[in-house]
Amino acid sequence: MSPSYLRSVYLRLTGVLMLIVLLALAVSAYLSHQAFERALVPEMAKKVANGGATVRSLIIKAMEQRIDFGKMYGVEQSFDELKESIREVSYVALTDMQGNIVYQRFTQPRGAAEYFHSPAILAMTPQPHASPLPVRVGDQFLVSMPIATAERRVGMLHIGIGVDFVDRMVLDMLYDVLIVLVVALFLTLELLHFIVGSKFDRAFRSLDEAFERGASGDFTSRFSDRTDAALADVHKLIEVLRARVNSAYDALVRDLETLKRSPAHERPPGLAAVQKGLHALGLRFRFGVDDGTAQKDDSQLAKVRAPLFIFILAEEFTRPFLPAYIKELLVPVPWLSPEIVVGLPIALFMFIVAIAQPSLGRYCERVGKRRAMLLGAAIAAFGFAGSALAGSVLDLLLWRSLCAVGYALVFVAGQAHVLEHATTSNRARSFSLFIGAIMVATICGPSIGGILADNIGRRLTLVVSAVLALASIATIWQLPKEGLGDARRAAARMPSLREIGGLLLNRRFMTVTALAAVPAKVLLTGMCFYLVPLYVLSIGSSQSVVGRILMVYAVAMVVLSPIAASIAATRERMELLVGVGLTTSGLGGVLMLFGNDVAWVFAATLLVGVGQSLSISAQSALVREHCDAEVALMGESSVYGVYRLIERLGNAIGPLIAGVLLLGFGYRGSFASIGIGVIVCGLCFVIATRRPAHSALAPA
Amino acid sequence: MRYSDDQLKATSNAVAGTLALQALLVFLAAATLASFALLGVLNRLSRHVDTVAAALGSADPLASSVRKGPFGTALRRYVESVRNAETEIAMLRGKLAQGEKR
Numbered sequence: 001m002s003p004s005y006l007r008s009v010y011l012r013l014t015g016v017l018m019l020i021v022l023l024a025l026a027v028s029a030y031l032s033h034q035a036f037e038r039a040l041v042p043e044m045a046k047k048v049a050n051g052g053a054t055v056r057s058l059i060i061k062a063m064e065q066r067i068d069f070g071k072m073y074g075v076e077q078s079f080d081e082l083k084e085s086i087r088e089v090s091y092v093a094l095t096d097m098q099g100n101i102v103y104q105r106f107t108q109p110r111g112a113a114e115y116f117h118s119p120a121i122l123a124m125t126p127q128p129h130a131s132p133l134p135v136r137v138g139d140q141f142l143v144s145m146p147i148a149t150a151e152r153r154v155g156m157l158h159i160g161i162g163v164d165f166v167d168r169m170v171l172d173m174l175y176d177v178l179i180v181l182v183v184a185l186f187l188t189l190e191l192l193h194f195i196v197g198s199k200f201d202r203a204f205r206s207l208d209e210a211f212e213r214g215a216s217g218d219f220t221s222r223f224s225d226r227t228d229a230a231l232a233d234v235h236k237l238i239e240v241l242r243a244r245v246n247s248a249y250d251a252l253v254r255d256l257e258t259l260k261r262s263p264a265h266e267r268p269p270g271l272a273a274v275q276k277g278l279h280a281l282g283l284r285f286r287f288g289v290d291d292g293t294a295q296k297d298d299s300q301l302a303k304v305r306a307p308l309f310i311f312i313l314a315e316e317f318t319r320p321f322l323p324a325y326i327k328e329l330l331v332p333v334p335w336l337s338p339e340i341v342v343g344l345p346i347a348l349f350m351f352i353v354a355i356a357q358p359s360l361g362r363y364c365e366r367v368g369k370r371r372a373m374l375l376g377a378a379i380a381a382f383g384f385a386g387s388a389l390a391g392s393v394l395d396l397l398l399w400r401s402l403c404a405v406g407y408a409l410v411f412v413a414g415q416a417h418v419l420e421h422a423t424t425s426n427r428a429r430s431f432s433l434f435i436g437a438i439m440v441a442t443i444c445g446p447s448i449g450g451i452l453a454d455n456i457g458r459r460l461t462l463v464v465s466a467v468l469a470l471a472s473i474a475t476i477w478q479l480p481k482e483g484l485g486d487a488r489r490a491a492a493r494m495p496s497l498r499e500i501g502g503l504l505l506n507r508r509f510m511t512v513t514a515l516a517a518v519p520a521k522v523l524l525t526g527m528c529f530y531l532v533p534l535y536v537l538s539i540g541s542s543q544s545v546v547g548r549i550l551m552v553y554a555v556a557m558v559v560l561s562p563i564a565a566s567i568a569a570t571r572e573r574m575e576l577l578v579g580v581g582l583t584t585s586g587l588g589g590v591l592m593l594f595g596n597d598v599a600w601v602f603a604a605t606l607l608v609g610v611g612q613s614l615s616i617s618a619q620s621a622l623v624r625e626h627c628d629a630e631v632a633l634m635g636e637s638s639v640y641g642v643y644r645l646i647e648r649l650g651n652a653i654g655p656l657i658a659g660v661l662l663l664g665f666g667y668r669g670s671f672a673s674i675g676i677g678v679i680v681c682g683l684c685f686v687i688a689t690r691r692p693a694h695s696a697l698a699p700a
Numbered sequence: 701m702r703y704s705d706d707q708l709k710a711t712s713n714a715v716a717g718t719l720a721l722q723a724l725l726v727f728l729a730a731a732t733l734a735s736f737a738l739l740g741v742l743n744r745l746s747r748h749v750d751t752v753a754a755a756l757g758s759a760d761p762l763a764s765s766v767r768k769g770p771f772g773t774a775l776r777r778y779v780e781s782v783r784n785a786e787t788e789i790a791m792l793r794g795k796l797a798q799g800e801k802r
Contacts, residue, residue, distance in 0.1 A: 271796070
């Protein structure tokens with residue numbers, strides 16, 4: 001009852017919120033359009049009139065040379081020059097005193113001929129100093145300027161501006177408004193989940209449990225039962241029914257015992273049958289008091305979602321502008337080209353996160369998850385603040401290292417918190433909660449970070465990240481304080497060098513790791529975190545656009561990953577998904593060879609997102625499939641520990657590889673090179689994992 | 701001589717300020733609407749819970765009004781289980797009573 005019911009409540013609520021967001025967006029679009037049109041069209045008219053004055057003076061000069069109005073040469077050429085200097089111009093025409101078109105260029109708006117013959121325009125023609133006001137004709141605003149000197153009246157110059165110039169401006173702004181509203185929707189849902197969702201979930205889960213227990217014939221009372229205030233009355237009534245059944249059963253047992261103790265001749269004849277019936281009843285139903293098997297309180301689980309979301313959001317803010325910020329702080333570094341230096345802070349961050357996680361896992365077990373998360377968030381906040389004040393790329397390296405240590409600590413502690421509070425039955429749900437918080441942050445973070453960087457600047461956006469990291473401390477504070485050294489859990493073990501060496505020489509392990517996991521990560525960090533932000537800015541676009549592009553990647557991951565994970569049921573399918581995923585994401589890079597504007601970057605990033613979502617779950621599951629013997633020998637955690645370590649090192653080398661490629665091949669060449677590399681790895685993976693088809697005939 | 705683009709940018713920025721205010725008002729209106737939607741959902745939920753509470757306290761917990769609600773199936777299974785247990789206990793008690801009479 002409760003999961004599906006709550007899901008339907010959430011879905012309806014989300015639907016209503018989305019509807020409200022869409023309505024708000026529509027209202028905002030309408031208001032923006034009106035405001036822009038009111039304010040910008042007159043300004044644009046002034047700009048156009050200014051350019052038109054040059055054309056007008058040329059014509060007047062020609063008139064002074066007594067050249068016939070209809071026989072001038074080079075008029076269209078001067079119209080082209082006007083268009084060249086003012087891109088928004090979409091039509092230019094010269095009309096005579098009767099409103100007939102003598103010269104025209106570009107696209108004539110519908111109704112222009114009627115407009116030129118209208119009495120208002122004809123009346124304006126003889127007035128040399130009439131002020132040009134924009135008038136909407138068809139799909140253009142026309143600015144009409146009389147061509148007249150004190151002695152001679154010639155006609156009118158009409159310049160058209162496409163109404164879509166306002167639409168374009170509003171559309172660009174609307175993208176930002178849409179992003180803000182979508183993020184507001186996600187934030188509202190997160191907030192809703194934080195404030196009431198977990199309480200609701202807990203309350204309804206306990207009600208569901210009470211109903212289910214009774215329905216399955218378990219009428220035992222539990223001392224540990226929680227009575228949530230919201231549903232206390234219902235719980236009490238359930239308990240009344242339960243107590244009624246229990247007392248009827250107790251009374252029967254008591255009477256039976258009394259009769260059993262009575263002398264044999266006084267015992268009723270059906271006593272044995274009743275006793276048998278009572279035994280059968282005891283097999284079908286459970287009465288009395290529960291034996292007290294400890295029920296794990298999973299309400300603590302959901303509490304980690306909000307701090308994780310806020311903290312990861314702080315880091316995700318930096319994605320769209322970090323490479324450009326590093327470029328801004330560049331100083332000459334001997335032996336290293338600027339392209340590689342730009343990749344260094346990103347690579348260092350990823351490297352620290354990769355190598356620090358195993359040891360931080362042990363630290364976290366020692367001091368407790370809550371304390372580790374608090375410390376991690378504080379270190380990261382300090383790192384963000386330092387990054388905002390960085391004077392050069394060299395001190396930025398230090399501040400970003402602090403951010404990386406904080407990030408790794410919070411990530412590891414959050415993961416450990418989920419592991420600690422998850423039961424075997426809800427482990428998948430628990431991890432979806434953990435991954436969900438991260439994914440929502442990766443959708444919201446880059447887009448908002450880009451908008452902030454464009455509007456308040458990169459340094460202040462880093463300050464906002466620092467504030468967010470500090471805010472996450474307030475939510476981490478709400479996590480339960482735990483005792484040190486939980487005896488039930490074995491301390492996290494770092495894989496030994498021997499184990500790492502053994503796995504590095506293992507062909508099956510390296511097939512998944514080196515041909516699938518590492519290339520996927522190189523593509524992610526090299527292309528999405530390094531090349532995309534730099535390239536998009538290099539073609540004159542904004543950081544908001546970079547944020548939107550990175551958002552597309554995250555949305556593709558969120559939407560497609562669960563679908564791909566559900567398809568990856570067998571080893572063959574997993575291998576196929578990894579091969580197809582790698583090839584698809586590689587094609588994303590190659591796509592940049594076909595075009596150079598922002599739309600191509602969007603398409604390329606979308607392909608990378610689609611490809612990665614196909615392969616990500618399957619490739620991690622394949623480690624278990626390929627390395628059964630190694631898992632049996634070293635344990636799953638060691639094998640996966642080495643796998644994650646190498647995979648994350650792929651994250652670290654991605655920006656450096658992209659930097660080297662950029663040095664040699666330029667942006668589009670680098671996109672394509674990384675893409676081709678990933679496609680080659682994908683094909684090699686498919687060949688390496690291909691098994692010979694089983695022969696239908698038995699060997700002779 | 702050209703018309704400066706800065707003039708356009710300045711106007712555009714001035715409009716952006718107005719728009720930010722408008723967007724804030726729109727957002728506030730949306731937030732208010734969303735709060736009402738949340739209240740609506742909570743009220744409905746509260747009504748469902750009240751119906752279940754009333755049904756559990758009544759002589760006929762499986763009245764049609766409850767059966768149609770979101771808790772209907774779970775409540776029906778629970779009440780049927782209680783009834784089955786009580787019927788069997790009553791049956792055994794009846795057998796015991798019959799034996800005693802003889």
